[in-house]
Amino acid sequence: MRASPAGPLSQRMSACFHFAAALDQGLKAAATTAGFDLALFDPDVRVAAAQHGDFQANGSLAYAKQAKQNPRAAAQALVAALPSETLALAKVEIAGPGFLNFTLLPSALETWLAAFPTESALRSASSATLAGQTWVVDYSSPNTAKQMHVGHLRSAVIGEAVARIVAFAGARVVRDNHIGDWGTSFGKIIWAYKHALATDRAALEAALASTPLEEFERLYKVGNTTADADPAVLEASRAELVKLQSGDPENIAIWRHIGEVSVAAFQKIYDLLGIRFDETLGESFYNDKVPAVYTEMLASGVAEESQGALVVFHDENPRYSRHAERPNPFIIRKADGAANYASTDLATILYRHTQFNADAALYVVDKRQGDHFEQLFLTAQKWFAATGRKLPRLEHLGFGTVLGEDGRPLKTRNGENIKLKDLLQEATDRARRLVDERSADIPEAERATIAEIVGVGSVQYADLSQNRSSDYTFAWEKMISLEGNTAAYLLYAVARLHSLFRKLDARPGDPAVESAASPLETAAELALARKLVQFADAQQQTIATLRPHFLCLYLYELAGTFSAFYTADKVAVEDPAIRARRLRLCARTLLVLETGLHLLGLRTLARM
């Protein structure tokens, strides 16, 4: 890199990371110069279709409409007033009714490549977006005493990806596993446990020693079916529940045991998915924090008594109004005085506010619970307003159902839920067959690791690469497939890049190589560089929508652009300057691909 008159340091400081944001700024400055009414003008810069350049700004059209001007004239006035910093980044053209098309100058691409050579450089450039904010991400949240099944996949995978993406953008993230560890079911489990202890102690202890969670899950089913059939057992279960809730040491010990083995079993799956929670504050944690909520809700007039229960109506919303045809209030305390889902969720919001000082709380939960969250958020809004607290941004990241190929929720042939453990194992087995077939030369132990990374990564990626709010059809063939928008395709591109650096005995980002790079020249080189600099846009879009499929799509396109480049332009050429500039492109591609895949929660491979 040649030093500019201002010196290399200031050049680095001023290197543009997010071109769309810089163009946005430039256009706003131009609008001021041109005398636009800034209240009506939003540049609306976005990534453009390739035939229109790198970015397009549509804002002059909307502005002209509102200000009753000719859109093309407005566009011309903007272009004439663009500051020199903007013109140093891109070439501008006016097209059609008044679109502004920007094509980045090769020099701007070169500067970007030079300025962001490492993951920490990307991270610090990205971290301005959410710096200083605290975001709680509430995800996974299985029930104890039950194994995780396929229905728990999406929350875990999407939640982890969102947590990583938001953290990369500079937020302090609190990952909270809001486990279901409290409720009426524990009376039945404890009854069944004690029953098994009395009738066949040896079998119980053996089962608890080998597969504890499976055994508690079995006991729950036993308790459930027995209590359904026998009123005396139902009554006995209720009594066990009351003892548990009033702090009976024996029942508390059993309940703790259930929680411990459950969390330990969950962690094995989380390890595969790259998940580590900061907090595991389940429903039981909020048990003693609920009464204060009732008091405040009543005192502030937000809640009222109805049919013996404590409820909140939202009369301004026809769906939750007391005047609705079939009123559907938010029940925050049941008529029998017990807490429910709503009670603990309200206590949880307060805790996240006071304890973590959360600016945002994201709930990664099945979209079928949309009504619940809508009522919860409306209620919290009124409650916090009445008590003078600042409400965090509350958002339900709803997701669709995983369907089988018959279009019904995915189940085993017997109609049971597929255990998440089994699903990930099957994915690993399928990947293993492929690895054995294609890479028989790799040692056995490494093939096992590769199979796990490809198999589990395929499941994660298949989930993340679709818009989270729609249902999706689970198809093994498509998921483990090596082609198309799949984990294997991306991991293969990464493995090839590692392989290249191994073969050439080169190190990605080696300054001695990079300083020898000549300017980008071929169409494939320029296309790859253009795609690389869009990393910031992919991040921005993913954060704005909290939908990881935008990041997936970008990485897939980047891998495709790279593969095309790699076929068209040979890297290991004689000319040292050409070789150096292509190696630099390869190093950045590897960096962005791996950084992006890690943000999604996937592990990457040096060979496969």
Next chain:
RNA sequence: GCAGUUGUAGCUCAAUUGGAUAGAGCAUCUGACUACGAAUCAGAAGGUUAGGGGUUCGAUUCCCUUCAACUGCACCA
């Protein structure tokens, strides 16, 4: 019954929230390994965006309507 969501190529999905000629992959068809990994690449074909109407410079996107599927509706989470 009321409400919500969804409907895009044969199949599985996108479309930056109103932007330009609606894009990918799979499957199909043509090509490219004496080649830095062919788990790859280049190309072709595939569409009345469920149907109809409206709003405007512009609609898959907003409004109305019909049809279809799914989901939620007082003490489960």
